[in-house]
Amino acid sequence: MQAKPSTLKVLDVVSLILLGISTYLALVFAPTEAVMGEVQRVFYFHVATAWVGMLGFMAAGVSGIIYLRTGDLKWDRVEIAAVEISLVFFFIAIVLGSIWARPVWNTWWTWDPRLTTAAITQLIYIAYFMLRQGIEDPDRRARFGAVYTLVGAVSVPITFMAIRLFRTIHPVVIGTESAEAQGGFNMTADMRVAFFFALFAFTVIFVDLFWNRIRMGTLADKVEQLKLKVMQ
Amino acid sequence: MTESTLTTTTHRPAKSSFWKAxxxxxxxxxxxxxxxRELLSAMLVFSLLVILIFNFALELDIATRRSVTSGVLWSTFAFAGTLGLNRSMAIEKDRGCLDGLLLAPVDRSAIYFGKVISNLAFMLIVEAIVLPIYSVLYNTNLFQPGLLLVILLGSVGYVAVGTLLASxxxxxxxxxxxxxxxLFPVVVPVLIAAVKASGGYLTGAPMTDILPWLNLLIAYDVIFTAIAFMVFDYVVEE
Known part of the structure; x- marks a missing residue:
């Protein structure tokens, strides 16, 4: 077995430290928001986890295309890693968003473009795993997985636009002034520090998880091959 | 026969043979x-049952009917559509017909488009029977050119993705x-746009409200036909 690369070991530790600092910044350092109160602190991790979900989503689509072009199973492992991370982080983002939305919007859930799109992305990725589970042949599994992520990657933005044609109540925190009535707010300098640090920390965490998951996929494949060799 | 002509005939069939295939x-x-008549009768009976269920689930009286007709119609088409798509691909797989088709010296996308056309035909036939029945049952006139256009565009998008995923x-x-x-999570845009556009036509909304949905349907149809055309090879490859 190959030893874990030392860069990855360092990255693991760095991710943990960054997560700790980010938690401190979000929960203690950032000032309490005047209107929404403490619950607004959810926002830092909510946006950061949604951001990781997006990164995973894009990585999945791209690696799907690369797999179809090259036929190299390595890219299938990259794709499945990206899908898994995206699935988990979108779920965390949805849960955190609900916690925030209950006091602010007075509802856990609303059929707003971003919420609905995140939920549909979850469903697509669950369907993706069900599709993979039903196929024995690794090449075909990888091909079908790549085709389905590609179809999903194209349909999700269209879904977003379609739902956006309805009216939205999701606040656009960065950039617009009109969103205050819907739970938007202007960030103070300290809030901005916490916000961008959370984004940065979660990006590093994403890279770390991504790398670990790809490595795990490679090892799992090796175990599979060794098993076959023993059985022969 | 020289080698070059051999490759031309096997790998690059002439355009007319593509359409013929x-x-x-x-x-x-x-x-x-x-x-x-296995597939059509199954889809048709199933559609009527779905409408029957909606009738009691939603209490389709005159007031609610106006607002939910398009939703009921598209749910019916979507459910009946999966039945048809599944069956249409399953018969190919069961009797090894798909392998036979793949052995044929034609471009694989010809198989995809052939299946799309037949699936679309089945869906349109079912819709053509469901619409008058719905019109009679609920005393609503569904035969408006705009609505028929929406149904055509929606069905094309649904079948384009559905055929690929069914294979x-x-x-x-x-x-x-x-x-x-x-299918359902990736076909959501079609269903949203189709329900909105049909609802617009049924309630007599101005064209400016309907047009974005029509554009969305057309864009979806074009994008997904193109994607399916590009990736179908990977789906049937052995």
Whole structure:
């Protein structure tokens, strides 16, 4: 077995430290928001986890295309890693968003473009795993997985636009002034520090998880091959 | 025969033969269906049952009818559509017909487009029977040119993605249940746009409200036909 690369070991530790600092910044350092109160602190991790979900989503689509072009199973492992991370982080983002939305919007859930799109992305990725589970042949599994992520990657933005044609109540925190009535707010300098640090920390965490998951996929494949060799 | 002519005839069939291959695949399906009528009758009876269930689930009285008709119609088409798509690909797989089709010296996308045309034909036939029945049952006139256009555009998008995903679903272990799970989340834009546009026509909304939805439907149709055309090879490859 190959030893874990030392860069990855360092990255693991760095991710943990960054997560700790980010938690401190979000929960203690950032000032309490005047209107929404403490619950607004959810926002830092909510946006950061949604951001990781997006990164995973894009990585999945791209690696799907690369797999179809090259036929190299390595890219299938990259794709499945990206899908898994995206699935988990979108779920965390949805849960955190609900916690925030209950006091602010007075509802856990609303059929707003971003919420609905995140939920549909979850469903697509669950369907993706069900599709993979039903196929024995690794090449075909990888091909079908790549085709389905590609179809999903194209349909999700269209879904977003379609739902956006309805009216939205999701606040656009960065950039617009009109969103205050819907739970938007202007960030103070300290809030901005916490916000961008959370984004940065979660990006590093994403890279770390991504790398670990790809490595795990490679090892799992090796175990599979060794098993076959023993059985022969 | 020299080697160069051999490669031209096997790998690059002439354009007319591409269209002929599409027509042959579609015709094969339609002829088989004309004799057995398995698929159409199943889809049709299923559609009527769905409408029956909606009738009692939603209490389709005059007031609610106006607002939910388009939703009921598209749910019916979506459910009946998966039934048809699944069956249409399953018969290819069951009797090894797909392998036979793949052995044929034609471009694989011809098989895809042939299947799309036959699936679309089945769906349109079912819709053509459901619409008058719905009109009579609920005393609503559904025969408006705009609504028919929406139904055509919506069905094209649905079948374009559905045929691709059905060819994947039938090659898996869980094929009976997998198609709707794969299809519905990616076909959401079609259903939203189709429901909105149909609803717009039924309630007499101004054209400016309907047009964005029509554009969305057309964009979806074009994008997904193109994607399916590009990736179909990977789905049927052995």
């Amino acid at each position: 599409i027509a042959a695949v579609a015709w094969k399906d339609l002829a088989a269906e004309l004799r057995s 994947m679903a039938v090659q898996t272990r869980t094929r009976d249940v997998l198609l709707p799970i794969l």
